[in-house]
Amino acid sequence: MNKIYDSPATALEGIARDGMLVMCGGFGLCGMPESLIYALQDTGVKALTVVSNNAGIDDVGLGKLLESRQISKMISSYVGNNKIFAELYLSGEIDLEFSPQGTMSERIRAGGAGIPGFYTRTGVGTLIAEGKEHKDFKGETYILEEGIVADIALIRAEKADEEGNLVYRKTARNFNPMMATAGKITIVEVEEIVPAGSLPPDSVHTPGIFVQRIVKSTHDKRIEFVTNREKEAL
DSSP, X not given: OOOEXXXXXXXXXXXXXXXXXXXXXXXXXXXXXXXXXXXXXXXXOOSEEEEOSSOOBTTBTHHHHHHTTOEEEEEESOOTTOHHHHHHHHTTSSEEEEOOHHHHHHHHHHHHHTOOEEEESTTTTSGGGTTSOEEEETTEEEEEEEOOOEEEEEEEEEEEETTOOEEOOGGGGXXXXXXXXSEEEEEEEEEEEXXXXXXXXXXXXXXXXXXXXXXXOOSOOOOSOOOOOOOOOO
């Protein structure tokens, strides 16, 4: 089966629909599948629920989908530097399910592993725990968190071979490997596609069995914050 698609737009053909639950990799702009996000925006689908650590920044990444009002709910651990995200939430135009970062990671991992739920102490006694089942273990109270499975997972990697085996670059790995396992359909954009068998097996981070579609990235990586050392006086 050929997993390689000519463009981000063709990689989304036949699967993008209103009301989907979408996972989107990245931490800030690091490891963010920017090309796939913009292709998803171009489909015009709406009422999306998006699982992502944050929502990019204004006018970049998921910020574009927020501006076009295509996202109806975010499951995130950080609102951060995205003003449109904060404005939509405070005005009631978007639902927001805050999930502590470690809890969100485990919910994604659990979904990919076929685990429907797990108990954690994180969030006990806070707004996070409202409406959730509580259970005591050895004198400590825990809350039940549910695993998450997405209709599609959009991720980014440095390299893919033709079978979908993936290699990530350093911290750009972040949530991408977990999301790859938790999508009913996983689409990856990569900087380089190499022949099958050319990646050393020990260097593979995500096995190709989890990846259904591969596309070459059409956007250069961006830097969220640029900090330069002041030039020393001579």
